[in-house]
Amino acid sequence: MTERIARLAALVPFGLLGLLAPAAAQDCKTTHEVEITFQGARGFKPRELHVRVGDCVRWVNETHIEHSAVAVDRSFHTGTLMPGSANVIKFDTPGDVPYTCGPHPPMVGKIVVEP
Numbered sequence: 001m002t003e004r005i006a007r008l009a010a011l012v013p014f015g016l017l018g019l020l021a022p023a024a025a026q027d028c029k030t031t032h033e034v035e036i037t038f039q040g041a042r043g044f045k046p047r048e049l050h051v052r053v054g055d056c057v058r059w060v061n062e063t064h065i066e067h068s069a070v071a072v073d074r075s076f077h078t079g080t081l082m083p084g085s086a087n088v089i090k091f092d093t094p095g096d097v098p099y100t101c102g103p104h105p106p107m108v109g110k111i112v113v114e115p
């Protein structure tokens with residue numbers, strides 16, 4: 001019994017983290033997903049994504065190496081995405097946002113934020 005409680009207590013902080021992570025995403029009108037993959041794509045899939053103001057984009061690294069998504073104008077940066085990890089960025093300003101991968105500049109993509 002005691003052992004079981006200890007195990008539950010150990011899990012609680014991770015459980016909370018799991019709940020907190022999507023909390024930021026709750027402000028998003030819609031969350032779109034961009035896969036980072038080399039399966040049938042040259043890095044970002046879809047390469048060009050149209051969203052509305054207030055929407056979010058979630059980049060998911062499906063490869064076995066580190067990547068990131070960084071706006072050419074530096075208006076956003078996902079940070080380094082380890083294999084299997086993801087990050088969410090919210091878009092509040094209309095316009096075209098071309099981006100690239102920090103470690104791999106030939107990887108390019110574009111977010112088109114519509115009003």
Ligand SMILES: [Cu+2]
Pocket residue numbers: 066067068101102103104107
């Ligand atoms: Cu990359």
